[in-house]
Amino acid sequence: MQILKAKFIITCDENFTIHKNACIAFDDKILSIGDESELKQRFKGANFSDLGNCIITPALINTHTHLEFSANKTQLIYGDFIAWLGSIVENGAKLACDDEIMQSSLNSMLASGVGTIGAISSFGKDLKILANSQARVVCFNEILGSNEAYAEQNFKAFNERFLQSSRYQNERFAPAISLHAPYSIHPKLAKMAIKFAKAKNLIISTHFMESLHEQRWLKNGSGKFRSHLKRFTPDPKPLYTKEGYFSMFSGVRTLFTHCVYESDFSAFESGLHSVTHCASSNRLLGKRALNLAKLKKANVSLNIGTDGLSSNISLNMFDELRNVLFTHQTSELNSMAKFIFLAATKGGAQALGLENGVLKAGKLVDIAVFAGFDEIEESALVTQLILHTKRALRLYVGGQRLI
Ligand code: MCF
Ligand code: FE
Numbered sequence: 437m438q439i440l441k442a443k444f445i446i447t448c449d450e451n452f453t454i455h456k457n458a459c460i461a462f463d464d465k466i467l468s469i470g471d472e473s474e475l476k477q478r479f480k481g482a483n484f485s486d487l488g489n490c491i492i493t494p495a496l497i498n499t500h501t502h503l504e505f506s507a508n509k510t511q512l513i514y515g516d517f518i519a520w521l522g523s524i525v526e527n528g529a530k531l532a533c534d535d536e537i538m539q540s541s542l543n544s545m546l547a548s549g550v551g552t553i554g555a556i557s558s559f560g561k562d563l564k565i566l567a568n569s570q571a572r573v574v575c576f577n578e579i580l581g582s583n584e585a586y587a588e589q590n591f592k593a594f595n596e597r598f599l600q601s602s603r604y605q606n607e608r609f610a611p612a613i614s615l616h617a618p619y620s621i622h623p624k625l626a627k628m629a630i631k632f633a634k635a636k637n638l639i640i641s642t643h644f645m646e647s648l649h650e651q652r653w654l655k656n657g658s659g660k661f662r663s664h665l666k667r668f669t670p671d672p673k674p675l676y677t678k679e680g681y682f683s684m685f686s687g688v689r690t691l692f693t694h695c696v697y698e699s700d701f702s703a704f705e706s707g708l709h710s711v712t713h714c715a716s717s718n719r720l721l722g723k724r725a726l727n728l729a730k731l732k733k734a735n736v737s738l739n740i741g742t743d744g745l746s747s748n749i750s751l752n753m754f755d756e757l758r759n760v761l762f763t764h765q766t767s768e769l770n771s772m773a774k775f776i777f778l779a780a781t782k783g784g785a786q787a788l789g790l791e792n793g794v795l796k797a798g799k800l801v802d803i804a805v806f807a808g809f810d811e812i813e814e815s816a817l818v819t820q821l822i823l824h825t826k827r828a829l830r831l832y833v834g835g836q837r838l839i
Pocket of ligand 1: 524578
């Protein structure tokens with residue numbers, strides 16, 4: 437049993453409760469948050485550490501990243517989604533990533549206080565590194581393929597990768613599915629994947645409404661997607677309408693990543709559907725930001741992803757949170773800081789169906805500790821935390837100390 441004392445404990449609960457000069461007691465679950473004398477009295481014999489002027493928060497949750505694309509630095513084309521996608525296809529072999537590169541990008545994420553990773557695994561090369569990381573992992577095995585003739589074959593290959601990832605399943609590592617996007621997965625294959633997800637009660641992630649090209653393609657089969665897809669099929673046609681694709685996920689826990697070209701969130705199912713925001717990626721691959729005001733109005737749960745180094749310059753969650761804060765300039769700064777910090781903790785846990793992301797009795801011991809806040813204006817605590825943090829002083833996942 438342990439008790440940690442800090443200057444502030446940001447719980448990320450529904451009231452955004454912040455405790456000052458308080459302690460958190462835990463063993464394999466969080467036991468209580470309260471003052472020092474009370475907790476020492478209740479939990480006699482607990483190991484006590486005073487962390488001074490530190491801030492304790494839930495460990496952060498990065499719901500969307502692609503470790504296997506970590507080899508990119510300057511190879512890919514940015515500014516336009518189709519140009520980027522073309523450069524991904526062209527650079528395929530050159531972007532092949534070795535373990536060392538994936539390990540160092542994963543380490544940079546953990547160093548920033550991330551305890552849970554939503555990892556999109558396209559090839560299964562990242563499995564071992566993810567499983568050995570001791571982080572909490574939801575491993576979204578990717579499935580794609582727009583050619584109907586290969587649907588069975590693609591599903592079989594996916595199934596094999598899924599089995600590989602299932603071998604790592606434990607209380608920290610959960611296999612899941614990623615349906616790549618409406619422009620890249622044939623309905624026959626998508627239906628097989630969703631049926632599989634329903635049967636095994638798996639979480640789904642999908643890239644959705646990421647670019648203007650995708651919006652035009654789904655609306656009337658026009659725009660640059662047509663010429664991109666002509667690389668693979670002589671006369672490509674859209675496989676769905678936007679609504680048709682979305683409706684397949686009814687009743688399934690799904691993270692819809694990007695949604696930059698979605699403005700009507702009314703059909704999102706509360707408690708099941710959420711939006712994953714990748715602000716840096718959206719800036720590099722296009723020129724529109726997610727409409728947070730509409731999302732809030734529809735009461736849709738938000739979570740934050742860095743995306744991969746294929747469309748970001750950093751997997752540090754605080755670098756990402758700073759970008760999110762600077763992206764949404766029309767909202768009041770301090771309330772926006774709280775909103776996005778909640779998205780990076782409580783929102784991530786909601787999306788992934790996990791019992792972390794909030795510090796309260798009974799929750800998992802996924803905790804981050806941040807130093808460097810000796811004199812801090814309390815009304816702007818979260819804003820200052822986001823602005824000034826580069827790395828965590830400590831990180832606990834499932835009660836185990838990783839940093
Ligand atoms: O989220 C970004 C942009 N949107 C779509 N895909 C990817 C992103 N980062 C990496 N990807 C991967 C995706 O998982 O790129 C490939 C897929 O494997 C594109 S399709 C050949
Ligand atoms: Fe992505």
